[in-house]
Amino acid sequence: MFRLNLKIALRNLWKNKGFSLINIGGLALGLASCMLLLLYISYEFGFDKQFKNYSTTYVAHTNMKANDKVHSWAWTPGLLAPELKEKYAGIVNAARSSYPFQQLISYKDIKIKNRGLFVDPSFLEILDYKFLSGDAVSPLKDINSVILTQSLSRKLFVNENPVGKIVKLDNKDGLKVEAVIADLPANSSIRFDYLMPWKLNEKKNEWVSKQGWGSNFCLTLVQLQNSNLLNRVNAEVKNIYKTHDNESNTNELFLHPLSKWHLYDEFENGVTVGGKIGQLEIFFMLAICILLIACVNFMNLSTARSEKRAKEVGVRKAIGSSRKSLIAQFILESTLLSLIGTIVAFTLVEISLPYFNNLLNITLIIQYNDWRYWATLIGLVLFTGLLAGSYPAFYLSSFEPVKVLKGFSFKAGSAISIRKVLVVSQFVFAASLIVCTVVIYQQLNYIKNKPIGYNQGNLIQMAAMGNLTSSKKIDLLKTQLIKSGAAQNVSLLSMNIDEGGNNTSDINWHGKNPNEKVLFNQRGIGYDFIATTGTKMIEGREFDIEFPGDSNKVLINEAAVKIMGLKNPVGTVIDYGESKSTIIGVMKDFVAESPYQKVAPMIFNRIYKDEGGVILIRLNEAQNISTSLAQIDALVKAINPDYPVDRRFVGDSFEEKFQNEKLLGTLSNWFGGFAIFISCLGLLGLALFMAEQRKKEISIRKVLGASTANILTLLNKDFIKLVAIANVIAFPLAYIIINKWLSGYEYRISVSVLPFIVAISLSVIIAILTVSIQSVKVAKANPIDALKYE
Numbered sequence: 001m002f003r004l005n006l007k008i009a010l011r012n013l014w015k016n017k018g019f020s021l022i023n024i025g026g027l028a029l030g031l032a033s034c035m036l037l038l039l040y041i042s043y044e045f046g047f048d049k050q051f052k053n054y055s056t057t058y059v060a061h062t063n064m065k066a067n068d069k070v071h072s073w074a075w076t077p078g079l080l081a082p083e084l085k086e087k088y089a090g091i092v093n094a095a096r097s098s099y100p101f102q103q104l105i106s107y108k109d110i111k112i113k114n115r116g117l118f119v120d121p122s123f124l125e126i127l128d129y130k131f132l133s134g135d136a137v138s139p140l141k142d143i144n145s146v147i148l149t150q151s152l153s154r155k156l157f158v159n160e161n162p163v164g165k166i167v168k169l170d171n172k173d174g175l176k177v178e179a180v181i182a183d184l185p186a187n188s189s190i191r192f193d194y195l196m197p198w199k200l201n202e203k204k205n206e207w208v209s210k211q212g213w214g215s216n217f218c219l220t221l222v223q224l225q226n227s228n229l230l231n232r233v234n235a236e237v238k239n240i241y242k243t244h245d246n247e248s249n250t251n252e253l254f255l256h257p258l259s260k261w262h263l264y265d266e267f268e269n270g271v272t273v274g275g276k277i278g279q280l281e282i283f284f285m286l287a288i289c290i291l292l293i294a295c296v297n298f299m300n301l302s303t304a305r306s307e308k309r310a311k312e313v314g315v316r317k318a319i320g321s322s323r324k325s326l327i328a329q330f331i332l333e334s335t336l337l338s339l340i341g342t343i344v345a346f347t348l349v350e351i352s353l354p355y356f357n358n359l360l361n362i363t364l365i366i367q368y369n370d371w372r373y374w375a376t377l378i379g380l381v382l383f384t385g386l387l388a389g390s391y392p393a394f395y396l397s398s399f400e401p402v403k404v405l406k407g408f409s410f411k412a413g414s415a416i417s418i419r420k421v422l423v424v425s426q427f428v429f430a431a432s433l434i435v436c437t438v439v440i441y442q443q444l445n446y447i448k449n450k451p452i453g454y455n456q457g458n459l460i461q462m463a464a465m466g467n468l469t470s471s472k473k474i475d476l477l478k479t480q481l482i483k484s485g486a487a488q489n490v491s492l493l494s495m496n497i498d499e500g501g502n503n504t505s506d507i508n509w510h511g512k513n514p515n516e517k518v519l520f521n522q523r524g525i526g527y528d529f530i531a532t533t534g535t536k537m538i539e540g541r542e543f544d545i546e547f548p549g550d551s552n553k554v555l556i557n558e559a560a561v562k563i564m565g566l567k568n569p570v571g572t573v574i575d576y577g578e579s580k581s582t583i584i585g586v587m588k589d590f591v592a593e594s595p596y597q598k599v600a601p602m603i604f605n606r607i608y609k610d611e612g613g614v615i616l617i618r619l620n621e622a623q624n625i626s627t628s629l630a631q632i633d634a635l636v637k638a639i640n641p642d643y644p645v646d647r648r649f650v651g652d653s654f655e656e657k658f659q660n661e662k663l664l665g666t667l668s669n670w671f672g673g674f675a676i677f678i679s680c681l682g683l684l685g686l687a688l689f690m691a692e693q694r695k696k697e698i699s700i701r702k703v704l705g706a707s708t709a710n711i712l713t714l715l716n717k718d719f720i721k722l723v724a725i726a727n728v729i730a731f732p733l734a735y736i737i738i739n740k741w742l743s744g745y746e747y748r749i750s751v752s753v754l755p756f757i758v759a760i761s762l763s764v765i766i767a768i769l770t771v772s773i774q775s776v777k778v779a780k781a782n783p784i785d786a787l788k789y790e
Contacts, residue, residue: 008329010336012309020337023301026681027341027388030294031380032348033674036356037287037667038376039349039364041280047187047262052128056092056227058255060084060220062241063270065250066505066519067563067601072267075216075501076253078208081120083244084222088236090229095123096198097219100191102463104643105146107156107167113465113644114152114193116169118201126223127190134163134179140197146175147195153180169196171466171642173204186363189262190219213245214506222255230255250517266744278744279664286671289429291384293678296422298334298388300685310399317401326397334389335382342381359666391418420722423686426679427726427767428733431759433672435734436741438755440665443742444658446749453590453599454497455534456654458619460632461496462647467640469612474526477639481617486631489618492526492607496614497533498654500593507603508575509564518563521592521600524607525555532618533590540570540585543606550606555585560601576603595657596745617647676763680770683719687774690715699783711779716771723767727760734759 014020048054060076078096085094100115121140124147131139132150139147146167153162162177169175175196184191202209211217224233234254241251252270265275313326349366357364367373467473474492481487495502505517512518529535530542538558543550554576561569572583589599607613619628633645691698698711706714735751742748 012333019301022681022684023298023337024341024344026297026301026678027294027338027384028344028348029674030290030297030678031338031342031345031384032352033671034287034291034294034380035345035349035377036352037283037290037671039366040356040360040362041284041287043187043362043364044263044276044280046185048189048258050185050188051126051258053126053223054259055257056224057126057258058222058224058230059258059261060222061254061256061267062216063252063254063267064505064517064519066517070267070270071519072270073216074219074256074261076218076220077213077215078211078218079213079244080240080253081122081220081222083240084220084237085122088233090225090233090236091222092225093122093126093223095120095126095221097123097190097221098198098201098217099219102646104170104465105152105156105167105194106171106642107162107165110156111171111642111644112152112155113646115191116194116196117190117192118196118198120198123195123221126221129184130182132180132182133161134177136179139178140195142176142178143197143199143203144173144175145178145197147179147181148177149193150180150183152193153177173200175200187262189258213241214249221258224255227257230257276660278741279660282664283667286433286668286675290671290675290678291380292387293426293429293675293682295384295388296426297678297682297685298337299391300419300422300682300689309396313396313399314401317399323397327393330393330396331386331389334393335385338381338385338388341384342377346377360663419686419689423679423682423719423722424726424729426682427723427763428730430672430676430679431727431730431763432734432737433668433675434759434762435730435755436738437665437668437672438758439738439742439749439751440661440668442749442752442755443745444661444665447595447661447745447747448658450595450747452595452654453535453588456650458621458625459497459533459650460617460619460647461493461650461653462615462617462636462645464492464612464615465640465646466643468615468636468643473639474615477615477635480635480639481632484631484635485620485623486628486635487617488620489528489532491529491532491616492524492613493529493616494524494607494613496653497590497616497650498592498657503600504577504603506575506577509566509572511565518601520556520560521602523592523602523604524613525604526607526613529604529616530587532616534618535590536588538586538588540583542585542587550584552579552581553584553606554581555587555604556583557587557599557602557604558589559599560603561586563601576605581605595654596747598746676766680766683767683770684774687715687719687771690718691774691778695778695781698778699781702779702783708776708779712772712775715775715778716768719767719771720764723763724760727756727763730759731756 051057059074060080061072061074062076064071064073081094081096084091096119098118100117102113103116104111104113105116106112119140121138124139134147139145146169148156148162148167156162156167157165162180165177166174167177208217224230237253237255240253241249254270256264256272260272263275263277263280264272266273316326317323353364353366464474468477478487478490481490500521502523503519503521505519507518507520508514525543527543527545530537540555541547542555543553547553554574556564556569566572566583569583569586573580574583575581587602587604589602591599592602593600617632619625629647632647636645636647694715698706698714701711701714734755738751738755742751
């Protein structure tokens, strides 16, 4: 029986090549879209799960109440890891790590600026990176040792064996290569190119070992005996700051699973409320909906050809076929189409994967050797085949042989209503997607065009390293850059202008509630900061070479004035750490962290001598940019010959802040387009069905004098009604979804009518164009062909 059904199925597919092509194409596109999205979701869910102990590894987080809300971050004191490891029974291991920093590492004449980390040896016990060569038993015990990743090792040593060789850190410290580990998987939260001992960090930076429980500057990883102990350990460590520091330190500690660090990184009142997981839920829904649309398509296109197969069903029933065997045959046909569609989809995925990877800047690969991949693929084939073939199978097999052999008569009411419901469902999804995509782009443009408080155009930032950590060399470079005409102004900042972090709550002023904590971002700035960045002074003055005695002076921003409640801020004396400082100016607020949130209070001190930091260069607009950049590179290289010139436009790095929203917009655009295209195929299926059913009526109308325009209006108006109904259903759904998404932003647009107008206009135009493909053909057909046998 199976062989017979298979033979009939293959014959039917071959006999109706055009129909099969459209059906397979729709299924293949739906499956390919679903597979790509599922691959991406799987990649994101795989973050940090490559380690053997990932399920019992946690990242220590600090909750700090300040500025009337609880801030949660993965910054902890350096004293925390030894304390946890020694005194808490449920904790197996704990390790410190610095956050990644760019530093020069060199071997002979090869000098590369890459990301390094200082870590405890136990870091490598918790996270079992794959050792390719060298000491895997007791690495990083020697203070002058280093572990390289495979890529960095190849760059530095090419074909030499690096183990035992000496590399130089920042052209100073000689470090012995202890081992080489495999490159980190792309979906790792902790990124680095080389690892060095924490002891070296304490040796190079004396302040590290002097910090107490009030200073949060490192990442702490904690490994528990088992994950069931999490609640107990969290309760035990919650007040560890108060216990070891003093009663005024009200910070609280909690452990957050490493496996959830990437997806659940947003906190509210000290509790995780989501993060990137929200985007993945949207993409998962998108994948399922596209697959459902493709299946609905299949149903529509199959039943559209029901009249032609009705006699086949009648004959087979008359000669003894049961309904069960007919259902089996139609399910087999749909599964066969699904299998062919999957093969085509698989090919499409392989072809589009490089482009998709490039679009998302990630590396997705199909895991051919993973049984879970093949199980998912087989599951998709069966699910799609059964779902897509279920309605045609039950509908076509229900035909009564006597009626269809005497002359087919549709159960028009029920069949059409179900088909209309399916088409409306497709366009509800399509219209919702159009509304959401338009709002995402509106929000993105709103944030991009929102004033950020300084002029990022033609502004370059460059890390001050090597010779450029010297104030004299920076002054020399500044003089030469301006003299050459490459730069209009040059200044210094303690960190990148668009970078977050480095804050303090150790600021007090007259009238401040002693029990209240206020968190300030703190930055060191150089001379000519205002002219270089293009921000403004609201009142007072900035640091100036004419006022050399500004070491105990500070500037604050507008947000700081507001939260401090100062009526006359300039001249106010405040307690800043252990010293007193006088406010000499108020700077306009500018965006340093998230452009989606309000600007935080900020305090600026004069950058310390030989502290390094970031050199800010305002290009001379009167000169060609390429010429200016070439001059900057030459001058920097002449002063700092041992370091590569690492300059970057601020605008480019600021653009990275919109990466998540751009990704959401891009994927919504592409896969929304696919969904609409597949929906159009469904509409085409319904148009075929309706035209086939009404061809005699249309022919009679033409004989009686109806024009082509009359026929087109007659055929199109029903579909426009369906699309209009779909939009009416979609609008409230889309409004709820998009409002929920926008509620995550402090700065957001108000939802206007424009996205809804775009959605209904676009969906109606697409529907008319799709239906007209078939309607024009029917309207222009010769009526004699349809009526000659009547």
